[in-house]
Amino acid sequence: MGRQNYMTITVADTIQDMFNEFVTIKGITKTAALNDVVEMYMLAKDEELYLNLKKKYLNVEGVKNMIADRDSKIDDSIPEYLFMKLGISTTNEGDELDGEETVRVYMNDEKIRGFTWFSTQSLFYGMSQDRVKHYNNQIAAGKKVKILFAVNNENFDNDIAFSADVLEVFSAKLPVECPEEGLPVEFDGEKARIWIKLVNIQDETKINASMMQITSTGRDLKQTISNSQYHFGYVSFKE
Incomplete structure (x- = not known):
């Protein structure tokens, strides 16, 4: 099996010799030169496809969504949910859990202590303090704040699988x-920027991703998470 991030290119001996001498004279590495060549080839063959792939692999759309969420104003007139698309989690013992298995761990922990703390590193600087204050004030006033969990595995096709009630939100930079x-033993000692205290974790059977949009951009949630462009943020029902 070839090594990751390596490719083998077979060319005529004359081309190989010319290339070796060229990079030596120019004082550049073969890796740098080939990176340029590969990009220019794709650009010359299909500019639109190249640019779309460039956006995909640089996660441009994901960053746009994150910035839009960060800069968006809170609108109490729109019923909003916290949202998290779950990937692979690793326990203290090194076991890998998919999103569905991860939520089951938190469900079991809630049964033991009556609540559990869920964490995420999805936002690089954590949740804005305005949002933290907003959610905690809503909870203190007796209003319900909920979070939706999406999963992509053999049972769920990039869809909402679970929901829970939020008791408290904490965030740090x-x-x-x-x-x-209040953390499952499987994740004891874990550190994160965002912590969310949960109760009533349950299978979600009434809400699916196709019903929802990203509040800040209006983008379709199902399509966006299927493209791996949104992992944590704020969603609402489509208008």
Whole structure:
């Protein structure tokens, strides 16, 4: 099996010798030269496809969504949900869990203590303090704040699989440990920028991703998460 990020190119001996001498004279590495050549080839063959792939692999759309969420104003007139698309989690023992298995761990922890703390590193600088304050004020006023969890595995095709009620939101700019004791033993000692205290974690059977949009951009949630362009943020029902 070839090594990751390596490719083998077979060319005529004359071309190989010319290339070797060319990069030596120019003082550049073969890797740098070939990177340029490969990009120019794709650009020359199909500019539109090249640019679309460039956006995909640089996660341009994902960054746009993150910035839009960060800069968006909170509108109490729009019923909004916290949202998280779950990927692979690794326990303290090194076991890998898919999104569905991860939520089952939190469900079991909630059964033991009556609540559980869920964490994420999805936002590089954490959740804005305005949003943290907004959600905690809503909860203190007796309003329900919910989070939706999407999963992509053999049982769920990039769709909402679980929901939970939020009891508290905590966020910091740097990863910190759980604000209080209340973490599944599988993730004990974990650090994160965003911590969300949960109860009533359950299978979600009434809401699916096709019903929802990203609140800040209006983009279709199902399509966006299927393209791996949105992992954590704020969603609402389509108008």
